[in-house]
Amino acid sequence: MTSVARSALRLNAKDGKPARWGRTRSRTLVNALPSPTSALESASQVTAAKVTSVQLTQQALDAIAEHEDLGAFLHVNADVAINHARQIDERSESDDSAEDRPLLGVPIAVKDNLCTSDMPTTAGSKVLENYTPPYDATAVQNLRKAGAVIVGKTNLDEFGMGSTNEASAYHVVRNPWATDRVPGGSSGGSAAAVAANLVAAAIGTDTGGSIRQPASFCGIVGFKPTYGLVSRYGLISYASSLDTVGCLARSVDDAEAVLMAMAGGDASDATSSYHRDDANNTGGGDMESTRFALVGAALGEGVDSGVSAAVRAAAATLESLGATCDGDVDVPNFEDALPAYYAIACSEASSNLSRFDGARYGPRASVEKGASLQSMYDETRGSNLGEEVKRRILMGTYALSSGYYDACYKRAQQVRTLVRRGLDEALEGRTCLLLPAAPTVAYKLGEKTDDPLAMYAGDLMTVPASLAGLPAVVIPCGMADAGDGTMMPVGLQLIGKSFSERELARVAKALEKAIAFKGL
Amino acid sequence: MSSDGTYGEYEVVCGIEAHVQLKTKTKAFCPCPNEYGAAPNTLVCPVCLGHPGTLPVPNAEAVRLAALAGMAFDGSIRSVAHWDRKQYFYADLPKGYQITQFYEPIVEGGTLEVQMPEANGGSVKHVGIERAHLEEDAGKLTYDGDADALVDFNRAGVPLLEIVSKPDIRTPAEASQYAQELRRLVRALGVSDGNLNEGSMRCDVNVSLRKQSTEAFGTKVEVKNLNSFSSIARAVHHEAERQLALLEAGDGDAIQQETRLWDEANGVTRSARSKEGAADYRYFPEPDLPPTRIDIDAVRADLARRFEEDHTSSHDRRLPFVELPSETRRRIQSPPLNLTADTALTLCENPFGLLTFLDSTVAHLNGNEGVIRAACNYVLGDIMGHFNSSKTGESGLTVEIFAAILTLSESEELISGKTAKELLKAALAGGDVGNDEKELRQYVEDNNLAQVSDPDQITAWCREVVDANPNQLEQYRGGKTKLKGFFVGGVLKKGNANPKMIDSILVPMLDG
Numbered sequence A: 001m002t003s004v005a006r007s008a009l010r011l012n013a014k015d016g017k018p019a020r021w022g023r024t025r026s027r028t029l030v031n032a033l034p035s036p037t038s039a040l041e042s043a044s045q046v047t048a049a050k051v052t053s054v055q056l057t058q059q060a061l062d063a064i065a066e067h068e069d070l071g072a073f074l075h076v077n078a079d080v081a082i083n084h085a086r087q088i089d090e091r092s093e094s095d096d097s098a099e100d101r102p103l104l105g106v107p108i109a110v111k112d113n114l115c116t117s118d119m120p121t122t123a124g125s126k127v128l129e130n131y132t133p134p135y136d137a138t139a140v141q142n143l144r145k146a147g148a149v150i151v152g153k154t155n156l157d158e159f160g161m162g163s164t165n166e167a168s169a170y171h172v173v174r175n176p177w178a179t180d181r182v183p184g185g186s187s188g189g190s191a192a193a194v195a196a197n198l199v200a201a202a203i204g205t206d207t208g209g210s211i212r213q214p215a216s217f218c219g220i221v222g223f224k225p226t227y228g229l230v231s232r233y234g235l236i237s238y239a240s241s242l243d244t245v246g247c248l249a250r251s252v253d254d255a256e257a258v259l260m261a262m263a264g265g266d267a268s269d270a271t272s273s274y275h276r277d278d279a280n281n282t283g284g285g286d287m288e289s290t291r292f293a294l295v296g297a298a299l300g301e302g303v304d305s306g307v308s309a310a311v312r313a314a315a316a317t318l319e320s321l322g323a324t325c326d327g328d329v330d331v332p333n334f335e336d337a338l339p340a341y342y343a344i345a346c347s348e349a350s351s352n353l354s355r356f357d358g359a360r361y362g363p364r365a366s367v368e369k370g371a372s373l374q375s376m377y378d379e380t381r382g383s384n385l386g387e388e389v390k391r392r393i394l395m396g397t398y399a400l401s402s403g404y405y406d407a408c409y410k411r412a413q414q415v416r417t418l419v420r421r422g423l424d425e426a427l428e429g430r431t432c433l434l435l436p437a438a439p440t441v442a443y444k445l446g447e448k449t450d451d452p453l454a455m456y457a458g459d460l461m462t463v464p465a466s467l468a469g470l471p472a473v474v475i476p477c478g479m480a481d482a483g484d485g486t487m488m489p490v491g492l493q494l495i496g497k498s499f500s501e502r503e504l505a506r507v508a509k510a511l512e513k514a515i516a517f518k519g520l
Numbered sequence B: 001m002s003s004d005g006t007y008g009e010y011e012v013v014c015g016i017e018a019h020v021q022l023k024t025k026t027k028a029f030c031p032c033p034n035e036y037g038a039a040p041n042t043l044v045c046p047v048c049l050g051h052p053g054t055l056p057v058p059n060a061e062a063v064r065l066a067a068l069a070g071m072a073f074d075g076s077i078r079s080v081a082h083w084d085r086k087q088y089f090y091a092d093l094p095k096g097y098q099i100t101q102f103y104e105p106i107v108e109g110g111t112l113e114v115q116m117p118e119a120n121g122g123s124v125k126h127v128g129i130e131r132a133h134l135e136e137d138a139g140k141l142t143y144d145g146d147a148d149a150l151v152d153f154n155r156a157g158v159p160l161l162e163i164v165s166k167p168d169i170r171t172p173a174e175a176s177q178y179a180q181e182l183r184r185l186v187r188a189l190g191v192s193d194g195n196l197n198e199g200s201m202r203c204d205v206n207v208s209l210r211k212q213s214t215e216a217f218g219t220k221v222e223v224k225n226l227n228s229f230s231s232i233a234r235a236v237h238h239e240a241e242r243q244l245a246l247l248e249a250g251d252g253d254a255i256q257q258e259t260r261l262w263d264e265a266n267g268v269t270r271s272a273r274s275k276e277g278a279a280d281y282r283y284f285p286e287p288d289l290p291p292t293r294i295d296i297d298a299v300r301a302d303l304a305r306r307f308e309e310d311h312t313s314s315h316d317r318r319l320p321f322v323e324l325p326s327e328t329r330r331r332i333q334s335p336p337l338n339l340t341a342d343t344a345l346t347l348c349e350n351p352f353g354l355l356t357f358l359d360s361t362v363a364h365l366n367g368n369e370g371v372i373r374a375a376c377n378y379v380l381g382d383i384m385g386h387f388n389s390s391k392t393g394e395s396g397l398t399v400e401i402f403a404a405i406l407t408l409s410e411s412e413e414l415i416s417g418k419t420a421k422e423l424l425k426a427a428l429a430g431g432d433v434g435n436d437e438k439e440l441r442q443y444v445e446d447n448n449l450a451q452v453s454d455p456d457q458i459t460a461w462c463r464e465v466v467d468a469n470p471n472q473l474e475q476y477r478g479g480k481t482k483l484k485g486f487f488v489g490g491v492l493k494k495g496n497a498n499p500k501m502i503d504s505i506l507v508p509m510l511d512g
């Protein structure tokens, strides 16, 4: 097994900062690969035997190796991937129909918080260093069933907790558009891999914006589904009631296809939904019947002017396509979502991460013979969990403590209900709501590391849909000045009603075509 | 302790928290088998080992069994089961939290009817049930000689029903009897094995003292590690004595709300090492589990199927498909069985299936009071004796043959009681005495076992014996009536005479 993690940039363990930011390097990715064909197109070529899966997979592996400095991957298993690709190439005619295997032979990268039985799964944490799960996540299983070849595991903020990928315990990820900038997080590795053309599509997870914000920062499509559309079984939990599995790709078509390949009710996840068919059956609407509004609160103060301009321009484009625009609407309780999100997510995280105690798997701190069990826990967790993770565990533990439960956790749940109601109201009679995916474009590495609150504030645009469990898709809608003359991509976010993924995809595709954003 | 169960001017206030492992095929939240005694860590999977990314899926069977238990003690059953997490770190707890039902237990309220043995007054006591909730068991820790702890996760995730009584228990005997009744109940329902020694039932008692005829509770102490019903009674008694001594010494403040462990060998409770500060379990709703809907009608239908084979009488019941132990006791203490309270306590557990056997026999016999009493006596005597001493727990006795023996001995007096016992013994041991009444009659005839009931023949034998023993006759008539046995023995040596007829013929003859 080759692991690109070993040679790549590492965090300075002491202060959690990337060790080599200062290095002079080219600011944009030169020699970006010629855009490989889309995932769907690749699959049809494999199905028609015009190209082999081994060829596609080798191409992806070469690209990954060539762009190792991006830090997008934590594990790459070339042997396993090529073997799998070969099996697909050697399939018999009767094995499958293209319909059953829409991703036949397509190399896909998977975020490293989704369990894979043939590759390590660390969730970007030292507490799971060298851990290989005994099973595949349902989403991964479904991808394999659809014919996808898993080429590697992408980098992320530890346990998905972060907005820049700087909180990975292994190394940072660089934004392919400007390598001194963050790719966003927590699915930063997946976003960078797709944006840099290493793979056509990558799996991400989104708890409070972890697919949408990096998609926005990297100028690609990010699709976060309705909560429950894709099984969470095998997704290493951050916040159970918010976690979703989705997709990052360079086109809405690809993102939708990969998402639907993973979707479906799962007996192993009691919170999964059997609504996939509903999600499939919608999408028949046309532009004349499409009605949308802009979220006013997400376009005012605190939002970069370049970002709001690009989003407003996209709204005008959508209107010009025949859709009806209701202008800016007030979404009740929209701004209350952020504190409620952090209270709930941290509470659930503090509980979900209790299992990482060094007793059954993962590294165990060596303590003196006869030392207490507690001291083993303290050592193992103290030395193997990162600062951001510890911060959120502490916040969550506090929020759930007796005496604070009602004021923190319970109140946050009440706010969550209000946020959901507010979005439902705003979506009443409309196809979708438009807003930015993030208030800024990608900022520089290290810029917000020491200011967690500033970083949390960046999630303002994404957490409402998470709290409400609604689907949202992000597409690149233009470029904006990052403040120093660097032009960086802006992501447009479309929030739809529960299980309206097809409908959202339809609108997003029309916009995508009209905007004709030029990726790397 | 006084004979009425009071301690000085105080009375015991005791509640019991019982953990009962539910008898499901699989664990509470994963597909692993729910079995006792397998090699360590062989009944485990990623879910019950708490591997990253795994999720719980509630076992519908466990929910049904909990609902059934709740119906049996007449609690109100929630139509939707909610789940919570109880959080603490321990080596036997794979996820760092236990899935339980803290905020909304599946069962609330109810009572358990406890029959006290005759030695403890023989009254019927109703102990209130506070709540019963589902949760998952933890793994099991063992320590090897080197002070290393070993964990067996086979038990991790086994479904538990925690049944919490109201503080209605007033004596050590009541505590023990409550626990026994609870076990009878869960066994009768098929909800649990209820084995204290295997840990499928575990009881913790909360004990406090309060001045008699006052309302306020004293400081309660929890006592754990109770491995038998007698240790429950002993622990309550010891804890009450300990608290009484402190109270009477004016040192009531020394009674702390704490957990104590019962030391069986020394018969004392000891303070468990206290945790730093009060435990805060940080309960919150389990986000991995949406509420589980419970369709009570479906539960009832399912249970009716489960208990299909149960054909005992249609006595007035709480549950149409199964007779509860308290209902069994009421029934068998009434006609036609008319058993005593103690006997009813023994038989209501249906040991070795003997109550079912007795019920079937009575149904088969259609007999009178005397025959039924004889049937009861045989079941509680010879037949239970056979099972108690038998290693295999088997017997060759069928309802048909037992009824036939009773018919031949009690109704027809064709065979003597002694012969009946011998036939019974032979049948229990698997000997061939025939398969039905007809064959039994043939067997009796072939082996010349019938007793003589011809009055003329018996009169003649009696006359011979009386005439042959003039000295003994004189002593008898002089008041030494015990000699009757001597004469009866003499008659029986002449032939297999009906003992009752000997009595009725011989006594007037002796009396002259």
Ligand SMILES: [Zn+2]
Binding pocket: B027, B030, B031, B032, B043, B044, B045, B046, B047, B048, B049, B157
């Ligand atoms: Zn299991």
